[in-house]
Amino acid sequence: MIAGIKDIESEISNILNEFEIQDSVEIRYSNIENTDIQCNNLVRYSNAPNINEIKEKLEKSLLANPFIENIEIAENGFINLNFSNEYLKKFSKNHNERIISPKKESMLFDYGGPNIGKDLHVGHIRTLNIGRSLYNIFKLAGHDVISDIHLGDWGMPIGLILAYIEKESIDINSLSYIDLEIIYPKASELSASSKDFYKEAQEISKKLNSKNEEYLSKWKIIYNLAIPNIKNLLQSLNYEFDLWRGESDVVEEVKTVVADAQEKNLVVEDDGALVSTEKEDPPILITKSDGSYLYLTTDLGTVVHREKNQKCDKYIYVVDSRQRNHFEQVFKTVKHFNLSSSSFIHVGFGTVNGPDKKPFKTRDGNVYKLSKLHEDIKEKLKKYNSNEKVLNVLTNTVLTFSDLLPNRNQNYEFDLEKFTDINGKTGVYIQYAQVRAQKLLSSKVEIIDTNIDNEYNLDERKLLLLLSKFDYFYNQSLNNYQPHHLAEYLYSLCQTFNSFYANNKIFSNDTPDEIKLKRIEIVDNFYNLTGLIFSCLGIKLVDSM
């Protein structure tokens, strides 16, 4: 995973082989001060009788490598190495050329998942940010990626809305989007207290499934009311999708999935409901006792629909961890019903918590809307810039960077005050650092001497070394579906750059031309890589602050 060290690894491996030590040699970055990389394979053999001979041979051979400038083998067998300037110069740039995957795959990213009638709220930012980031990361590696927002535009929620409209005799044609937002929570609440109302909603939902024209046209009205609003909001937040499919697109597939399973005896009846024949505890429920469909059924239909329309090698679902069991059931059933031979991955994540350490509620109607959060962040950022365009990018940066920084497996606390500060691990800080770099690169200077100085001071070397580590963090994010590795790395890059910036003046009169050239190249490398990581995370650059 470390760029450009394969030769060094095989060199060590060869030498160890000569002494009849057969290990798969691995070099890793070192935490030890003044050591760049280390190899631990020799540790287990530190008591071997010919250890001194091995050490001698290793030292001699490794020092001849142009990428290595210093070698030290500790008493206990750790092989500590330092990179040469040649290595640092070469691997601190052109990163995007090195991360192309040798095996190209097609992948569908299912994320976002907004529901009709329910406004996007704070709880949606993780699926949006993580989904978009993974999409960008895999795209950068050369994979064929496609994103699908997977709208919640069918089933019981729609039944509830339509039942409520009917019950309250609301004129559906004069309905506005704002009315819709009010209706859903009320309908949801009513369904919990009134069994009759719940049954009515269920009936409507069933009729929709059998293409009842009256309800279908009402559904369409609601759909057309909701979708443009969702699109506008997401666009302003810089989220884009290749596909805007929803549950309503797979109604036919859901029916055929169930029918086929029945025909192949993959389901059995239980209290009127259909249950998968797979031995599971609890059993996997395919249809309700009244014959209507469930969340799981819809997801199975979606798989069939995708297999038919945009078959992929991998399907990646970015949905919160509470639905882990659900996806286990979906994926098992996909295999059991033989719906697809592709691989299915659930990328889960924890909740976004408020200051009270509790997640923002989604169904009590009293939610923190995403649009409101955007406004609140923007308000805080006004002290940094008054330009509306810059302010919007900055706001989206905070909304994304703060969210991608923690490991997705854990819950985290959203602290508005903290996240909008320029001091600290924040979106504002990283934007400020790259703006500084931009400014330096745009400065027009007369440089006469064209020699580049190839010796590096401590600040320069530290930055170059960190720049060369991109491949590692990129692969961590890619292999584990965890963007936070890149987010953390980006911050440390910016921090190291700011330190370099403060201690190494480029355009001062007592800086010789060859040093100016060298430093401008370093700044250029920093700026290019920063831009690359920004795009991986789904963040746009501001050009001033």
Add this chain to the structure above:
RNA sequence: GCUCUCGUAGCUCAAAUGGAUAGAGCAACAGACUUCUAAUCUGUAGGUUAUAGGUUCGAGUCCUAUCGAGAGCGCCA
């Protein structure tokens, strides 16, 4: 009750899937501005990685138990 996820500095979070002395950011304290924007930078202090065992050259990471937190447990999505 069963099953997952997790417990790291006062607070918010990292840590290569087993490597040497566990790192950042806030907050606290002490410094650096006639500056390529100090909107920044540099120090100091802060830890028995929930607890107790185990596995081995080596454990925050793996195994067992206990305590504590959050989540999920057929007819919502």
